[in-house]
Amino acid sequence: MQRQRMRARQRPAVKMGRPVAATMLMTLGTAVVVRDAHADNPNSAAAQGLFEEARRLMGDAQYKDACPKLEESQRLDPGSGTLLNLADCYEHVGKLATAWSKFLEAAALARNAGNRDREQAARSRAAALKPRLSNVVITVSTPATRGLEISRDGELVGQPQWGVAIPTDEGTHSIAAKAPGRKPWQGQAVVQGEGTTATVTVPQLEVGPPEPEAGAGPKPGRSAVTGQRTIALVCGGIGIVGLGLGSAFGLISKSKHNESDKYCGAEGCWDSRGVEAMTSARSAGNVSTAAFVVGGVGLAVGAALWLTVKSNAQTLSLGLRPGDLQVRGTW
Numbered sequence: 001m002q003r004q005r006m007r008a009r010q011r012p013a014v015k016m017g018r019p020v021a022a023t024m025l026m027t028l029g030t031a032v033v034v035r036d037a038h039a040d041n042p043n044s045a046a047a048q049g050l051f052e053e054a055r056r057l058m059g060d061a062q063y064k065d066a067c068p069k070l071e072e073s074q075r076l077d078p079g080s081g082t083l084l085n086l087a088d089c090y091e092h093v094g095k096l097a098t099a100w101s102k103f104l105e106a107a108a109l110a111r112n113a114g115n116r117d118r119e120q121a122a123r124s125r126a127a128a129l130k131p132r133l134s135n136v137v138i139t140v141s142t143p144a145t146r147g148l149e150i151s152r153d154g155e156l157v158g159q160p161q162w163g164v165a166i167p168t169d170e171g172t173h174s175i176a177a178k179a180p181g182r183k184p185w186q187g188q189a190v191v192q193g194e195g196t197t198a199t200v201t202v203p204q205l206e207v208g209p210p211e212p213e214a215g216a217g218p219k220p221g222r223s224a225v226t227g228q229r230t231i232a233l234v235c236g237g238i239g240i241v242g243l244g245l246g247s248a249f250g251l252i253s254k255s256k257h258n259e260s261d262k263y264c265g266a267e268g269c270w271d272s273r274g275v276e277a278m279t280s281a282r283s284a285g286n287v288s289t290a291a292f293v294v295g296g297v298g299l300a301v302g303a304a305l306w307l308t309v310k311s312n313a314q315t316l317s318l319g320l321r322p323g324d325l326q327v328r329g330t331w
Contacts, residue, residue, distance in 0.1 A: 047077035054085065063092040080109035080118055087122075091129065096194065097167035100129045135165035135197040136189045138175060142204045148179045150202060152189070165197055175200050183208040236302030243292065243299070250288040252280075 041047075050073040057066035070086040087102035107122035138150060140162050150157045153173050170191045178184040182205035189198045 041077050043076035047073040047082070050076070051082055051085070054089070058085070058089060058092075061092075063089050067093060078109075080106045080113060080115065080122070083109060084118070084122055084125075087125065095169045096129055097133055097169045100126050100133060100167060103129065132194045133167040134170055134191045134194060136168040136173060136191060137163065137165050137197060137199045138189075139163050139199065139201045140177075141202060145179050145182070145205060148177065148205070150175070150177045168198075170194075175202070177202045177205060179205055181207060181209075233302065236299060238294065238302075240299070243296070245287070247288075250285070250292075252288075 050069045054066040054069040054073065057063070057069070067086065067089040070082060070089055074082045074086055083102055083106035087099045087106060090096075090099035090102060103122045103126035107119045107126065110116075110119035110122060136152070138152070138157060138161065140148070140150065142148075143159070143162060150162070152175055168189075168191055170193070173189045173191065175187045175189055176184065177186075185202060185205055187200055187202070189200045191198045
């Protein structure tokens with residue numbers, strides 16, 4: 001369901017020297033100050049607030065500040081009324097091509113909504129702008145170049161647009177071309193004045209390696225860095241296992257010591273079971289100590305390797321023997 005919110009009409013936002021445009025604005029009437037609102041849209045209140053603030057700014061001729069608010073209002077709650085005001089705002093800041101396209105878009109939305117008066121008003125405004133539009137023509141010297149891509153201001157320009165006058169806002173526009181196995185090319189199209197046409201010709205691209213994309217180049221020492229990090233993780237894993245084994249054999253040693261206390265005293269053991277328990281306790285203790293040493297060294301070396309990774313790392317090697325952990329390398 002749609003509802004309309006009306007505000008007092010403002011004076012026509014047109015140049016007094018353009019009677020045709022003034023007539024078109026009078027035809028538009030209240031459509032310039034109406035915003036479609038959708039009750040089921042949770043963003044409707046925010047969109048309405050932005051719309052009203054934009055209308056206030058437009059009343060004070062602060063169009064550059066008003067246009068972004070209308071853009072956001074349209075994003076939150078699209079409607080032909082907001083779009084008409086946005087197109088009107090674009091026209092006042094000199095973005096005639098954008099304003100023209102928005103008037104046509106508003107006309108299509110109004111037609112779909114069954115609002116014939118608003119559709120006709122939007123089409124009249126677009127027709128009034130058409131003779132004032134500036135254009136850019138991109139011609140291509142070698143359109144058959146395999147994989148040729150052309151862009152304007154970062155947006156892809158499809159082949160059907162090549163050689164065609166495309167309505168464009170005034171200003172400087174960047175033109176770029178690239179193709180596999182060719183050197184990229186860049187140029188500019190400078191659009192100045194209403195009703196003018198700027199032509200840019202994309203030359204034949206020179207044979208050569210294409211321009212590398214940002215972040216796509218090879219990274220020196222990458223394999224060495226990856227190897228060092230892998231060894232760091234291995235050392236860390238050995239360290240964790242060593243500490244775990246040290247703890248387990250430490251508990252076994254303590255348990256055997258407690259058992260030997262039943263059969264041994266300060267002067268020695270009086271039962272073979274005490275001797276056996278004492279021997280087992282000492283063996284488990286030795287294993288626990290060695291495991292703790294290996295575990296501590298493994299964690300320390302792993303942390304050091306991980307924290308000292310550099311892109312110019314060359315070679316690293318790991319040597320592990322009973323009771324001995326060796327790391328050799330240069331970085």
